[in-house]
Amino acid sequence: MYKKPVIEKIDTFASKVPSSPYKTQRIKKEIDGVDVYDLVKEFGSPLFVFSERDIENKYLEFKEAFSSRYPDVEFWWSYKTNYLGAICKVFHKLGSKAEVVSEFEYQKARHLGIDGKDIIFNGPYKSKEALEVAVKEGAKIHIDHWDEINDLEEIADKLGVNIPVAIRCNMNTGVYPLWSRFGFNIDNNEAYDAIKRIYEGKKLYLTGLHTHIGTFMLSADAYRVAAKKLTELKNRVEEEFGFNIEYLDLGGGFASKNRLKGVYQPPEVIVPTPDDYAIAITDTIYATNKGNLPKLYLETGRALIDEAGYLLTSVFASKRLPDGKVSYILDAGVNLLYTSFWYNFDIFLSKKYDDISELSILNGPLCMNIDVIADNIYLPPLNRGDVVTIAPVGAYNVTQWMQFIRYRPAVVLIDKNSNPHLIREKEDLEDIIKREIIPEYLK
Known part of the structure; x- marks a missing residue:
């Protein structure tokens, strides 16, 4: 398939760290023996998973x-x-x-x-x-x-x-x-x-x-x-x-x-x-x-908990930004990853890609410019529906997540026998509105 050539801006950080994991495809196909696509298929995306x-x-x-x-x-x-x-x-x-x-x-x-x-x-x-x-x-x-x-x-x-x-x-x-x-x-x-x-x-x-x-x-x-x-x-x-x-x-x-x-x-x-x-x-x-x-x-x-937590998220769309980076829009954003403002998470792909990696940015689904999960990250071309695993995210994210723009997702615990268990259901509209009261004069 023909791809339009682009001029890529050299990123200072990335160029100074050639051996950085940002330039290396890191692969995670499963968590404790459970395929990430099977987890997403059963429990939805995005999805918090704990081991x-x-x-x-x-x-x-x-x-x-x-x-x-x-x-x-x-x-x-x-x-x-x-x-x-x-x-x-x-x-x-x-x-x-x-x-x-x-x-x-x-x-x-x-x-x-x-x-x-x-x-x-x-x-x-x-x-x-x-x-x-x-x-x-x-x-x-x-x-x-x-x-x-x-x-x-x-x-x-x-x-x-x-x-x-x-x-x-x-x-x-x-x-x-x-x-x-x-x-x-x-x-x-x-x-x-x-x-x-x-x-x-x-x-x-x-x-x-x-x-x-x-x-x-x-x-x-x-x-x-x-x-x-x-x-x-x-x-x-x-x-x-x-x-x-x-x-x-x-x-x-x-x-x-x-x-x-x-x-x-x-x-x-x-x-x-x-x-x-x-x-x-x-x-x-x-x-x-x-x-x-x-x-x-x-x-x-x-x-004790941070490295036991993973967030599975799926690629929803992609676009090329004016600075030459590719922006991938994920279904999980900073509303679920409050600690993303402090940490450069490990980003894992679900399979090995043969295409050449280029400087990219992972954005969430929020209508907010600050919704950035990872910046200056080298990624191969990703397709809609591809699963990306973010880790470690076990500490503070589930207690500090926000119901903002999108519902909060399900959470799964994988036991020591590799059996996944739903430990928190994903939200729906009823969870959000059940505490609201509309005065009679507005009905």
């Missing part, structure tokens, strides 16, 4: 890294990372408890059968009503600010109980920007002052210390700093106030093997391993701790 096998393998890798170095480690699944019921159930089945940051997530964990005592209740916004429920059900409440101390003391008076609590701490770990919004600062003694306030109030008692120093942390040494400061605070408040700190919670933030925009080294080079994180944290606690060795809690989310 139970990948989830379990990554969970066991992190569990081994920490449990082989520390005697008492507990994992608490971060619901905000992906709170689909089936995904949470997989992690709970593996032994992870629940970490939530809102009343909604707390209710979801309880709905899934998680006891209050197995829930960490984090977050800067906890209504007084939600706090009271959490107190009654024995949840681990991590205090974020001074007003929350006051709310809990009032609840303690109302219920006639002393309430066990933890506080969230922030600090300078040498990684910027600092996550200073959440909790009490250790470096300026605010965290110590909050603990002193708790001690003097005699209505709450401290059982844990928590920090979550950031997201997608590429420095294991930052966790070394965090563990040292948190353990030093533990030593101080145990000695001065007689509290028994049962656990240190080092939060999450561990990076997945995704590719941050603006970072050109591959994830295999710059992303610390589970062992790197584990060594930094556990060695530091051993070296710094005085008194009883605390339990170690980890709220691991992204690193």
